Structure formats: structure tokens, C-alpha cells
Amino acid sequence: MDKKEHELKIIIDPTSGIPYYRQIILQIEMAVADGRMKVGKQLPTVRGLAVDLQVNPNTVVRAYRELEFRGLVTTQHGTGSFISDIEMNMSDVERAQVLSQLVRGFVSQISSYGFTVEDIITYLTDYQEEIGL
Amino acid sequence: MDKKEHELKIIIDPTSGIPYYRQIILQIEMAVADGRMKVGKQLPTVRGLAVDLQVNPNTVVRAYRELEFRGLVTTQHGTGSFISDIEMNMSDVERAQVLSQLVRGFVSQISSYGFTVEDIITYLTDYQEEIGL
DNA sequence: GTATGTGTACTAGTGTCTTAGTACACTGGT
DNA sequence: ACCAGTGTACTAAGACACTAGTACACATAC
Structure with missing residues (x-):
């Protein structure tokens, strides 16, 4: 090029x-x-x-x-x-920590809108089927 | 009480x-x-x-x-x-839209870290058990 | 080895964030 | 009116975030 x-x-x-x-x-x-x-x-x-x-x-x-x-x-x-070639060179432990941080932050966020953990789970499972498999 | x-x-x-x-x-x-x-x-x-x-x-x-x-x-x-009573005086339709926006935004965020929808669902269900429920 | 292009290190100033100390103000029961 | 419990306001110190100034170090081509 x-x-x-x-x-x-x-x-x-x-x-x-x-x-x-x-x-x-x-x-x-x-x-x-x-x-x-x-x-x-x-x-x-x-x-x-x-x-x-x-x-x-x-x-x-x-x-x-x-x-x-x-x-x-x-x-x-x-x-x-x-x-760079994105390789997730994270250990499982690190991965788990990051995921935890992300999810918890999100849960906090949605509570401000009046949604619950239950709401998310429902939405996500539906969403999974939708983009489906 | x-x-x-x-x-x-x-x-x-x-x-x-x-x-x-x-x-x-x-x-x-x-x-x-x-x-x-x-x-x-x-x-x-x-x-x-x-x-x-x-x-x-x-x-x-x-x-x-x-x-x-x-x-x-x-x-x-x-x-x-x-x-407080979180009244978002939102219709169900609006509620659904907001939730959709929030969740989809979050999903794209976590994908950039290499996580999947499955990972979130697993984490959340585990979390729910953990707190009793 | 020199030139030119690249990233890096050290330092410091400014502003914001976070927390604490302390004193004040409202509420409800007596 | 008082009292004990509650939230609130004002102030300031310390730590940290952000950006800049400046000088240094590495890579490649010639």
C-alpha cells in the first residue's frame, strides 16, 4: 500500500x-x-x-x-x-474480575432507571434467542 | 413494622x-x-x-x-x-425501549472485552443465587 | 554516522475529587 | 420548651487526574 x-x-x-x-x-x-x-x-x-x-x-x-x-x-x-491482533491475554481470574466490574456497574446503572436484575436476565435470554442461535 | x-x-x-x-x-x-x-x-x-x-x-x-x-x-x-418510588412515568413500550438501549449498549461494551451475552447471563444468575433469592 | 522520523522520561502546574472537622438546622416525641 | 435523632452547610487538607514543557532514546534510510 x-x-x-x-x-x-x-x-x-x-x-x-x-x-x-x-x-x-x-x-x-x-x-x-x-x-x-x-x-x-x-x-x-x-x-x-x-x-x-x-x-x-x-x-x-x-x-x-x-x-x-x-x-x-x-x-x-x-x-x-x-x-494489534486482539488477543485476550487475560488470565481467567482477571477475566472474572473485569466481568464482575462491568456487570456490577451496569446493574447499578439500570437500577437508576427502575429496572431490576430480573429484567436484565429476561431481556438477555430473549435477546439470545432473537439473534439466535 | x-x-x-x-x-x-x-x-x-x-x-x-x-x-x-x-x-x-x-x-x-x-x-x-x-x-x-x-x-x-x-x-x-x-x-x-x-x-x-x-x-x-x-x-x-x-x-x-x-x-x-x-x-x-x-x-x-x-x-x-x-x-423512593421510582416512577419513570414511562409506558411499557418506552420502558422496553430504554431497557433495550441500555442492554444493547452494555453488550457492545462487553464484546470489546471479549465477553459474550452468555457470560453475563451466567454471572447474573450466579449472583442472584449468591444473594439468596 | 547523520538525518529524520518515531516513541519515552522526567518534571511541574493546575484543577478536580475525595474525605474529614465542625457547627448548624429540621423533625417528632415528651 | 426541651431533647434526641435526623439531615445539612461551610471549610479545608490531601491525593490524584490531566496537561504541558522539555529533553532524551530508539529505528531506519541514506
Whole structure:
């Protein structure tokens, strides 16, 4: 490919109240989730993106580092950052902890809307059949 | 009712890294979501809980205030704090839509961590057994 | 080895979050 | 009116989150 490696357009909204580094993370996650960014593709360079967004390089680094920690991105000193092959290199224990955190957070959230654990289970089982099997 | 009004047992883990007030919120939300706390039931008093948890009253207040803001709890100066009747004056259709949005959003979130709907269902059913029910 | 492009480390300022100390105000029963 | 129980307001200290400034280190091509 001699085309531009990363057409990924990241923009940040200084008025949103969401930290810059987190806005970067979110947009990269989205790009991966919806297929715009594929495995092996290079992300914008730290400096390049920093200049684009008029932000400190460290802010970009912070975003990339968190993505790397999650296994979504691989960084190579001197070379660049790339979308990595997402292998869930988590132990079962870690997996269980993460799931617990996620689910409990969600349960709390839905209680604010007046829903119950029972409601979710019902919905999910229905949902499973629906997308079915 | 002359029985104890709030058998709700709240505990906080100082080592978890989760703010005290947030741990309180989470546990109350969970209790509501899973049915241990029902509408009208009194929450532990601000001072009582503060003493129990060896925490400043303001920390408890902060938790209750956020819950009140969300409509989950009603507090009455001088009287106490209670689980409020969450009327979302929503039609069944709206309710279903909201639940659908919430759950689907959550499902896409957990998929990015490699979890499945099955994982959630399993976790939730286990959880329900665990708390008695 | 030099140049240029890449990521990294160290430091520090600013603001926000979290919690506590303390004193005040409301409610209901006596 | 009083009292004991309840929530509330004001203040401030400490920890942490976020961002920036600046200098350093690695990778690759020439």
C-alpha cells in the first residue's frame, strides 16, 4: 500500500469536559470496532497527532499507552503505533474480575432507571434467542 | 413494622481504590436492583452509617445526595432517607425501549472485552443465587 | 554516522475529587 | 420548651487526574 497509512481523522472537543486523552481513546476504539482501523494499520504518530490536535505529545502517549495496556494497540519505540491482533491475554481470574466490574456497574446503572436484575436476565435470554442461535 | 428497618449491610473496602461514597452508592443500587431494598424502606441513617463505616458523615451524605439526584432515594431533613418510588412515568413500550438501549449498549461494551451475552447471563444468575433469592 | 522520523522520561502546574472537622438546622416525641 | 435523632452547610487538607514543557532514546534510510 502506498496510500496514506492512517486516514483516521481524530478530533477533540475541548468543551466536552471529556479529557483529551480519553477522547482519543474513544475514537480509536470506535474506529477499530466499526472496521475503519484494521489489524496492523498504523495509528497517527504521537507527534503528528499532537500537532494536529494542538495538544502535548504526552497526552497522545497517554492514550496510546492505555490502549496498549488493553492489548488493542502495539507500540514500537522509534517505529510507530499499530492496531494489534486482539488477543485476550487475560488470565481467567482477571477475566472474572473485569466481568464482575462491568456487570456490577451496569446493574447499578439500570437500577437508576427502575429496572431490576430480573429484567436484565429476561431481556438477555430473549435477546439470545432473537439473534439466535 | 417493628422489625429493624434497614438490615442492609454496607461494607467498604479501603483498599479497593473505589471512593467510599461511591462504594456506598453501588451497594445501595445493587440492593435495589436485586430486590433486597424495596420502595419506602429506610436507609441507614447518615450518622449511623458514618459511625459503622468509620467515615465522615459528609461522605455518607454525598452518596445519598447523588442517589437522591437520580431519583432513587428520597431524604427528609430530620427524618431519614428512604428508597423512593421510582416512577419513570414511562409506558411499557418506552420502558422496553430504554431497557433495550441500555442492554444493547452494555453488550457492545462487553464484546470489546471479549465477553459474550452468555457470560453475563451466567454471572447474573450466579449472583442472584449468591444473594439468596 | 547523520538525518529524520518515531516513541519515552522526567518534571511541574493546575484543577478536580475525595474525605474529614465542625457547627448548624429540621423533625417528632415528651 | 426541651431533647434526641435526623439531615445539612461551610471549610479545608490531601491525593490524584490531566496537561504541558522539555529533553532524551530508539529505528531506519541514506
